Amino acid sequence: MPLPLHGYAPDSDIVTPRLISEVAARFDLVLLETPREYAFPGSPERCVSRHVVRAHPAHVTAPEASLWMVERLAPGQASRRGIIGSLIARLARDGLSWVPAPRAVRRPDRETGDAAPCTVLPQPLTAAHTSGPDSAQPHQKDEKPHMRAYVLDHAGFPWQVTPFIEGAPLPRPDYLGHGGRGAAVAACILDLVHAGGALETIPPAGHCDDGRQGVVAYVKHMVSVIAERHPGIRQRLAPVLPVMETLPDVLASQPVVLAHGDLHPLNIIWKGDVPAPDTAHRDIPGTPGRETTHHAIAGVIDWEFAGARPLLYDAANCVGCVGFEHPSGLRGPFVLGLVHTLHRGGISAGMLRLLPDMVIASRFGWLSEWLRKRDHEMLEMELDYFDILVHQRRALADLWGTSGAAS
Template sequence: MSDPLRPFGLVFRRDRPDLPIPGSPERCLSRRVVEDSAGSLYLLESLAASQLAHRQTVAACTAALARAGLTSVAAHLPCLDGGFVASKNRLHIQLSRFAPGVPLPRPDYTLRPEPGQALGRFITDLRDCAARADLPPQLPNRSLADYATTLMRTLAAAEPAVFSRLAPLATAMGAFLDAEPSLPRALCHGDLHPENAIWDGFDLVAAIDWEFVGMAHELYDVAGALGCMGIENPRTFAAGAGAAMIRALRDRGLLNEDNLRWLRPAVMAGRLGWLAEWLRKNDREMVEMELDYLELLAR
């Protein structure tokens, strides 16, 4: 495409290789920051054909949330034809808003309350906006219970040493996983953690990488964010970002006596996906760290 922004009703001015791109580069074929003729910045991603159906759904969801008033979303822009992917020959591209930011100082941020407060506000705002958004009907419905069962069966056959350490922890997660299919459901970002956000100091500007957005149990994003902060510094649960996030969610009514009892096992269950990812990458150091962390959470 001579002007990659034309399908979106914009005019390309220049690439911006000077701007670092946060988030995971693995979720598309390539990506770059571009600037249009008005000086606005966008993230332009090239997609594989196999991604198109799901990415249409993801983009429709972020756009719907933005229309419903969620300001902290890096929303996708529609094409002039109403879709969210522009295709020509074998090239498929998608456009979303881009805001430059500065990564949080790791792991020091875990002992600051502000990031936890910001993540708590985001989860609350997401819940409020999702309730009035015109969400696409094709959003996936995620089940941790099914995932955990499949993973344990796979590990028993392919990774017996990992399975032998994980199996005793099933008791700490068991009641939660049994209850999970019947817990209240909510729209969740699906991969919420501090690195999947753009930050201005300790203020959350926008959540990014919505690849796993969908319906899940109501603690899914809470547990995911807490789990990622805790593995960097477990002290965050007592003082710092983790504790502040819990307080913010209690103050807003998203955490209460009914669901707080599930929070610790939900954090543990949320780490199973990370364990599987380290195994897929054959990162044995991170596999050991993840198992150590799960054992700590089970105490």
């Protein structure tokens, strides 16, 4: 019986059920049929095509089937995906349950050579990927976790396989009033900071080893390009530029830590609502009384931009996206729950006062996205949002600093 393939698949004439089955086997998975279609969270631009399959691990007694996402990557994505695959596999081994560890490529059978003509792509390694037992998948006695590969080259394409996480839809815009969701996001940020501290080396997030220099360089580049190609937009950004002149000092005040790099509510898979404990989020400023629902995180996806970033990078990106949903969210329970939890986790109120400037800097990435897509409606909304952020900058610094320090 042919296996139905469901998902984002513009190349379905190339990616056949047989090919998917071959790829799954190289990741030590036995493919079963897919019962129904699935909605994909995250960005469809993260790969060439992706498919959800139901499979169970090979060579396991009484295996349980689960859902996996098989992605065909663009050639230029393979090296970076390999590095990130090694990183997040390490994080999962270290106990971060909300990190979806990719499936490792099965090593070739030394006796039969059954891997031919499949080739495992060599992965650039750092010390960050070289320690800890691999509890997610069994491995041979002489195989160490850092020797494992997480991207496969097969039939002329690079492939990666990760768990497919099912979750509950994010209630938009109601989530802006959920302080517990903000607190949960902050807990993930703190988890990454602490996990990064245990690594000998944090992989760079991009072309620049120092995450702070990368932020400054990107904003300067965007301002230069906009001034040359879009003078009208450059004029609209005039109130923003004096704020960005102080960005190097804002960044110099922050340590470089491990960050997700694209953390926002839509890159989070949320569990279904469950009754909250009596004490849940009672101390979050701006949260009326006790929240009756607990909003837990099942997983965080889209890790391509992970690596060394300034301390407030993930918080700024998330807060910026919440405020873009509606500016009232900047003062709402979600954001207040986030900053309050960050402070309780060791980030000072003084540091949190720098968050508005980091939010403004983060929006240049979204501005670039709307320009690239020529989305004039979103571009106009983004420029209006810049005006709001600059106008409220000092008041937000006071609010977030005070909310962070509240007990």
